[in-house]
Amino acid sequence: MTPADIAASILRILASLQASGSLVAGELPADVTVERPKNRDHGDWATNIAMQWGVKLAGNPREFATLLAAELGKEPGVEKVDVAGPGFINITLSAAAAGELAKQIVLAGNAFGTGSDLLGLKMNLEFVSANPTGPIHIGGTRWAAVGDSLARIFEAQGATVTREYYFNDHGAQIDRFARSLVAASRNEAAPEDGYAGEYINQIASEVLVQHPDAATLPDEEAIETFRAAGVDLMFAEIRKSLEDFGVHFDVFFHENSLYESGAVQKAIERLRTLGHIYELDGAIWLRSTTFGDDRDRVVIKSDGEAAYIAGDLAYYLDKRERGFDRAIYMLGADHHGYVQRMMAMCAAFGDEPGVNLEILIGQLVNLVKDGEPVRMSKRAGTVVTMEDLVEVVGVDAARYALTRSSINSMLDIDLDQLSKKTNDNPVFYVQYAHARTKQVSNNAVSLGVDDSEFDPALLTHASESELLGKLAQLPKVMAHSAVERAPHLVARYLEEVAGAYHRWYDNCRVTPLSEQPVESVHRTRLWLNNAASVVLANGLRVLGVSAPERM
RNA sequence: GCGCUUGUAGCUCAACGGAUAGAGCAUCUGACUACGGAUCAGAAGGUUGGGGGUUCGAGUCCCUCCAAGCGCACCA
Numbered sequence: 001m002t003p004a005d006i007a008a009s010i011l012r013i014l015a016s017l018q019a020s021g022s023l024v025a026g027e028l029p030a031d032v033t034v035e036r037p038k039n040r041d042h043g044d045w046a047t048n049i050a051m052q053w054g055v056k057l058a059g060n061p062r063e064f065a066t067l068l069a070a071e072l073g074k075e076p077g078v079e080k081v082d083v084a085g086p087g088f089i090n091i092t093l094s095a096a097a098a099g100e101l102a103k104q105i106v107l108a109g110n111a112f113g114t115g116s117d118l119l120g121l122k123m124n125l126e127f128v129s130a131n132p133t134g135p136i137h138i139g140g141t142r143w144a145a146v147g148d149s150l151a152r153i154f155e156a157q158g159a160t161v162t163r164e165y166y167f168n169d170h171g172a173q174i175d176r177f178a179r180s181l182v183a184a185s186r187n188e189a190a191p192e193d194g195y196a197g198e199y200i201n202q203i204a205s206e207v208l209v210q211h212p213d214a215a216t217l218p219d220e221e222a223i224e225t226f227r228a229a230g231v232d233l234m235f236a237e238i239r240k241s242l243e244d245f246g247v248h249f250d251v252f253f254h255e256n257s258l259y260e261s262g263a264v265q266k267a268i269e270r271l272r273t274l275g276h277i278y279e280l281d282g283a284i285w286l287r288s289t290t291f292g293d294d295r296d297r298v299v300i301k302s303d304g305e306a307a308y309i310a311g312d313l314a315y316y317l318d319k320r321e322r323g324f325d326r327a328i329y330m331l332g333a334d335h336h337g338y339v340q341r342m343m344a345m346c347a348a349f350g351d352e353p354g355v356n357l358e359i360l361i362g363q364l365v366n367l368v369k370d371g372e373p374v375r376m377s378k379r380a381g382t383v384v385t386m387e388d389l390v391e392v393v394g395v396d397a398a399r400y401a402l403t404r405s406s407i408n409s410m411l412d413i414d415l416d417q418l419s420k421k422t423n424d425n426p427v428f429y430v431q432y433a434h435a436r437t438k439q440v441s442n443n444a445v446s447l448g449v450d451d452s453e454f455d456p457a458l459l460t461h462a463s464e465s466e467l468l469g470k471l472a473q474l475p476k477v478m479a480h481s482a483v484e485r486a487p488h489l490v491a492r493y494l495e496e497v498a499g500a501y502h503r504w505y506d507n508c509r510v511t512p513l514s515e516q517p518v519e520s521v522h523r524t525r526l527w528l529n530n531a532a533s534v535v536l537a538n539g540l541r542v543l544g545v546s547a548p549e550r551m
Numbered sequence: 552g553c554g555c556u557u558g559u560a561g562c563u564c565a566a567c568g569g570a571u572a573g574a575g576c577a578u579c580u581g582a583c584u585a586c587g588g589a590u591c592a593g594a595a596g597g598u599u600g601g602g603g604g605u606u607c608g609a610g611u612c613c614c615u616c617c618a619a620g621c622g623c624a625c626c627a
Contacts, residue, residue: 301625337622443586
């Protein structure tokens with residue numbers, strides 16, 4: 001019996017109580033929260049439904065709880081129901097009913113933990129989108145890890161997710177990048193506002209391999225040559241880093257294409273038709289204040305050049321026209337000023353802000369050295385790239401470390417500490433638990449413990465109850481993390497599962513001690529062991545972290 | 552000045568408005584002639600930045616003050 005089963009039973013009982021006149025007529029709850037109490041004295045599962053609905057349906061919470069508890073106690077598999085405090089309903093299951101879950105999990109396999117909350121929804125998730133003027137640094141790496149994990153979580157709820165990278169290959173930053181390459185190829189100092197660093201020299205020399213005469217071309221031609229070839233090379237490097245990191249983008253969208261295709265003009269015309277465009281001082285403006293922005297925005301500057309937002313307009317429209325119900329942008333905190341104007345833009349197109357367009361703002365990553373914050377600077381050579389991080393700790397540890405914290409909080413990364421003491425990364429605790437489930441399973445099979453028998457009433461140890469309780473929560477955790485756009489909830493949950501598993505392992509043997517016979521309890525525990533294996537593997541999968549069989 | 556985010560154990564961080572605020576690391580004490588000790592058991596560690604409010608109940612919601620990060624362009 002799962003918490004979802006209990007919730008369903010409660011809803012059925014409430015309808016029945018109301019039909020028989022025991023409860024006041026009227027609206028009934030559509031959903032019931034059933035959660036694991038922190039304190040095990042409060043039973044296996046608890047609900048606060050009486051505090052939320054008791055006054056309305058029965059005059060007071062205790063009265064309501066008592067009525068409900070009496071009926072709930074008659075449900076098969078329910079051993080005991082208590083009413084506590086202001087109206088908590090505490091439910092204790094029989095060992096057999098609680099243990100049944102182990103078999104359900106094993107039979108569900110990879111599907112355990114998935115849901116259908118987002119079934120049929122077409123989502124576009126844009127993340128990273130770092131400019132191709134340098135390698136992806138540690139900040140962008142955080143979005144790569146979190147964004148990809150989020151996509152996996154949405155997919156587990158039935159959504160169709162397109163992972164998209166907005167490739168900014170238009171505008172002044174690219175010009176600076178090109179001029180920096182030209183300078184490097186001529187052994188000149190980098191331009192004042194340009195980029196420097198070993199990677200610039202490398203790219204420049206690679207361009208020279210392709211175009212041996214590029215450095216000696218006239219400036220205009222040289223810049224154009226280095227721009228085209230340099231961006232391609234940088235882009236290829238970024239793409240490779242991401243793939244090595246386990247993040248696969250379905251679409252790399254080139255900003256430049258919006259200008260070449262006329263999409264920008266089209267978007268502006270659409271807004272003009274809708275009456276949200278005006279001209280002033282020779283520039284073309286979007287009247288975004290109509291939709292809550294704190295000022296109107298220039299779309300086409302008075303010199304005729306497009307402002308940055310012009311691309312955003314066209315890009316958003318393009319996403320919607322490609323059939324996405326939701327366009328989600330993940331941006332760093334240094335871009336949070338965009339939110340208001342982007343939402344205004346969304347509304348100007350007649351869409352619903354927060355629904356069709358959603359913007360997730362994540363706080364930045366701080367680089368820390370010897371306890372002191374270090375500002376990442378390309379000139380100072382203190383930039384830590386995705387590749388640096390992976391080289392030091394590996395993909396699994398890197399992704400886990402970047403994903404296990406809420407994106408709302410700043411993250412400190414100390415490379416020296418990570419490289420010295422990798423054990424303090426909880427990913428190993430979780431992975432070890434998974435490896436242990438596999439070793440236990442292998443040992444069991446080789447020693448004659450098979451899964452031919454399953455008697456859940458034998459799963460009576462306190463650590464078994466605790467483990468089963470944790471395992472039962474995967475579906476809810478996954479669904480909740482999708483709603484909250486918070487992959488870190490899955491990571492934290494896995495740490496709890498791993499702890500529960502290790503404690504169980506310490507108390508309950510799957511294989512009997514030598515010379516002892518194999519009994520029903522061992523075969524049944526093998527199911528529980530394998531259920532833990534499934535939960536850990538399914539959770540690690542959505543985090544993009546491997547579930548090793550041995551470490 | 553205005554806005555977004557944050558403030559929880561020595562450190563890094565958790566906690567659908569729920570019951571005694573939890574993990575890991577670090578510290579201390581224990582446990583293998585046991586399916587892998589990358590483990591487990593225990594101890595210690597807190598006025599959830601301060602102050603008000605909302606309610607059966609607040610780390611969580613509202614107001615205010617303090618502190619930190621990041622933003623407030625016809626830059627991208």
